[in-house]
Amino acid sequence: MDNTVRIVLVEDDETIRNGYAYLLNNQEGFKVVKTYSSAESAIKNINDDAADIFLLDISLTGISGIDAIDEIKEKAPKAQII
Numbered sequence: 001m002d003n004t005v006r007i008v009l010v011e012d013d014e015t016i017r018n019g020y021a022y023l024l025n026n027q028e029g030f031k032v033v034k035t036y037s038s039a040e041s042a043i044k045n046i047n048d049d050a051a052d053i054f055l056l057d058i059s060l061t062g063i064s065g066i067d068a069i070d071e072i073k074e075k076a077p078k079a080q081i082i
Helices: 014-025 039-044 065-075
Strands: 005-010 030-036 053-056
Touching: 005 014, 005 039, 014 030, 030 039, 039 053, 039 065, 053 065
Parallel strands: 005 030, 005 053
Antiparallel strands: none
């Protein structure tokens, strides 16, 4: 059984997004399965990504991270949001 924690990163700043992905992917037990620059894109692909954790920027362009929380929890109730 694979105990790897699957993470989706949602961050509109590309440098920060890539930096977090790099750091997390180099930690044993963690895998960034996908990164997104908007909450809308993350929500659209939520079932395909099957994330355990959403690392979510709160001040995104479009739907804010705060506003996306309810929809993410509705579509992925077992996922944690940071």
